[in-house]
Amino acid sequence: MKRTRAHSSSNMRTVALHAGVSSATVSRVINGSARVSESVAERVRQALDELNFIPNPIATTLKYGRSKTYGVIVPDLTNPFYPEFLLQFEDVLVEIDHELLLASTQSSQTKLISSVRRMLMRRVDGVVLMASELDTRSVEPLLEHRIPIVTIDRRCAQEGTGDVAIDFEDGYLKAVLHLRDLGHTRIGFIGGSEGIVTSQIRLDAFQRALQLASLTYYPRLAAYGNYRVSGGNEAMLALLKAMPPLTAVLTANDLTAFGALQALQMRGIRVPEDVSLVGFDGIRLGSALYPPLTTIEISARDMALTCVRALDYLKADVARRGQSLTVRGSLLKRGSTGVAAARTGMAAQGH
């Protein structure tokens, strides 16, 4: 007769009553926080089970102000890199018994502001801020409320904020050396959006990589994109008209490379026979293209772990300056790179 199924949420008091103990004891059994005699503990565990008890972490959050939740603000959920990161980040959070609060700004300042507010309301214990192209001032409320922030690729750690940088120089160097081995000397570059910090970082890294590989940097072969397919497409069309004719292109990210590939194919230029192409990020869909995209793969799992590490560091003491950590990528050789062709200016026109 006692086998009635708990349909609504039973709480600790219910369980306590059921087990003939106090709710404090129930709490202790659940958290293992203090010695409880085995006989009592067993009774409690049984009651827990019978009543199908689901703890209510919200009460704990209210009590302590910390929510065991980390927020993530991504700039563009339609770039597969971010979902892939989120997947890993969520996994890591589950391991450390935390929750994920997601916000996507779609590059809108308004949405960023409202996202920050939601993070504040939900009392997140920290925020990973990937929307690096937006105005930083919008996230100041987080700092005022002493919420740790980890930025991605801002290259600037301050009091209360850490940074996880992607090592573009290392990544592009790997790509450039790979291309140099294949005989390429005129390598083009399609960057991010003009005028934002991470774009400049990537462009600088590209130039430095060329230098380290003893290859010439041709300013005419470098164009801006927008981190999306459209930018890669348009920039590629422009670069095809530039001199000297390029035989390979590096991009700011994989989506840009998608666009570039499409542009090349539109012009009837074969990849990799005529032009080699290298992306950056290592999104899975890169392997779905034809040819599959050679790219610098950033392990989403590494990123996630690194972010959590940086957050934990700050959580221990928000007052201090955060860490500056770096994540390295690895070259993923797939089909879009091959030996350099002797492209002429005419071929560059795509005729």
Next chain:
Amino acid sequence: MKRTRAHSSSNMRTVALHAGVSSATVSRVINGSARVSESVAERVRQALDELNFIPNPIATTLKYGRSKTYGVIVPDLTNPFYPEFLLQFEDVLVEIDHELLLASTQSSQTKLISSVRRMLMRRVDGVVLMASELDTRSVEPLLEHRIPIVTIDRRCAQEGTGDVAIDFEDGYLKAVLHLRDLGHTRIGFIGGSEGIVTSQIRLDAFQRALQLASLTYYPRLAAYGNYRVSGGNEAMLALLKAMPPLTAVLTANDLTAFGALQALQMRGIRVPEDVSLVGFDGIRLGSALYPPLTTIEISARDMALTCVRALDYLKADVARRGQSLTVRGSLLKRGSTGVAAARTGMAAQGH
């Protein structure tokens, strides 16, 4: 001197003290729940502003058991369809002042179970269950706790659960008619994973669409995939060997079409000159391929709105049977479809 910035969280009591009123009054001003004299209200609003008050919805959640949060369980975050849906869903939730709790199962039953538990703990007000390939029994705890569920494509509404179905028959019919207009008569199909319900639904819908268009269904030209690129790729390679030689292919979703396209290109078969290809979902990246993918577009916004509607219906009364709603797609003509070629068996071999 009073301009000290609120660094930590101020609460209603602080605000009340600051404004010389009681916290009840502050609450009333914030919620507009009762008449408050304008002079007092103004004072409160000022205090709210000066102290930079951020409400704590967690307290409300604790008090009422409802969290203003909807959970979404997706099967695979690396399929762009889901992030695109989430983006819209989140937008809709923001509009109705709700939060989103995300869980991705990656088709793992274990993850589904832990996701359900998290939803329960967080006291979500409802769940959108998109992980339709997994065992339904894992979500029963949600029903026991009277949490409304909206399934996608299960075609089965029960007490406490609604369903949003995608109208595959309509979608495939649009695709088939488009292809028939282009002169195609031998249309192949790459479905979802063998043995799960939504795969069968899609296959049936395809057959019915052919029938409605007075075209022949060739069982040899229908293969299973796995909703991912790999499945599309492999199935396409298999279908190319099948007789009669197909001139067009429909797929269960866009990722499958990605794989199919890659397989065709690997074999040197031109799209759409030799074979036309139509996807399903309308993910943005479909337009990044070359040729851009013709597809049946399901509006993520529609889906999101429909899901919320179905959830709201159940929230009003969990005891009743949920609604069965349908979402229609539209034909997005892009580059992967063209007039039918006179393919021979030899061409079908890809030589």
Next chain:
DNA sequence: ATGAAAGCGCTAACAA
């Protein structure tokens, strides 16, 4: 029109 007080579920001091 406004205030006082109780209570949501949980945990940690403090008592026994």
Next chain:
DNA sequence: TTGTTAGCGCTTTCAT
């Protein structure tokens, strides 16, 4: 070892 109790922030009767 176990129980009692206060309090996290909010809303909402019930008084005033």
